[in-house]
Amino acid sequence: MPTVAVLDMAGKEVEKMDLAEAVFGIEPNKTVMHDMVVNHLANLRQGTQSAKTRAEVSGGGRKPWRQKGTGHARQGSTRSPQWRHGGIVFAPKPRDYSYTLNKKVRRLAMKSALSSKVLDSAMIVLDSISLDAYKTKSVAAMLSAIGSDKKALIVLPNVDEKVIASSRNIPGVKTAVVNTLNVYDILDADKFIVVKDAVAQIEEVYA
DSSP, X not given: OOEXXXXXXXXXXXXXEEOOHHHHSSOOOHHHHHHHHHHHHHHHOOOOOOOOOTTTSSOOOSOSSOSSSSSSOOOSOTXXXXXXXXXXXXXXXXXXOOOOOOHHHHHHHHXXXXXXXXXXXXXXXXXXXXXXXXXXXXXXXXXXXXXXXXXXXXXXXXXXXXXHHHHTTSTTEEEEEGGGOOHHHHHHOSEEEEEHHHHHHHHHHHO
C-alpha cells in the first residue's frame, strides 16, 4: 500500500497517509494512457477549418478557350485547382473529431496516471488549502514551500474561487476539482498536488 506524507501550506509534514492500492498502487499501463491523451486532444479540436472546392468558388462558368487548335492544354474552367483563384482539391470541411473510449479503458487510464505520479514521487498531499483573500502571492509562496517550481496541477475537493483565481496568473499552474480531473492534465504536470479531502473522493470514485 503506497504511503505519502501530508504537508501543510508551509511545507511541513503533518502526518502520513495510506493510499488505496487499487487506485494509486497499480502498474501503470502506458498504452491506455496514450490512448486517453490522444482522445482528450482530439476532443479539444474545434474542427472549424473550411476551404472551397471548385464547385464552390465563384466564377469559372465560361470555358477559357476552345477545346482544340490553340496549342494550349484543354481547359474547362478557370476555377480548376491548377488555376490561380481555383478551388482546393479535397478541401477540408468542418467536422467533429471527438470520439469516446470504453469506460473500463478510461478508468484504467486514470488509475495508471495517478499511480505513475506516486511512483515518480511527484504527488504531494496537502492537509488543506485556505486563503483569506484573493492573493496570487499566497499560492506562489505555498508552491515554493512544498517544492513545486514547475508545472503543477492543484486538485481541490470542491470549487474554491479564491484558490482558483489566485492560481490563475501563475505560469504552468492549473486547478481542477475531482469531477473535472483528466489524464492529460495529470501527466502534463510535473507536480500533482492534491488536497487530502480530494484524495478520499478520488478513491471513492475509482476504487
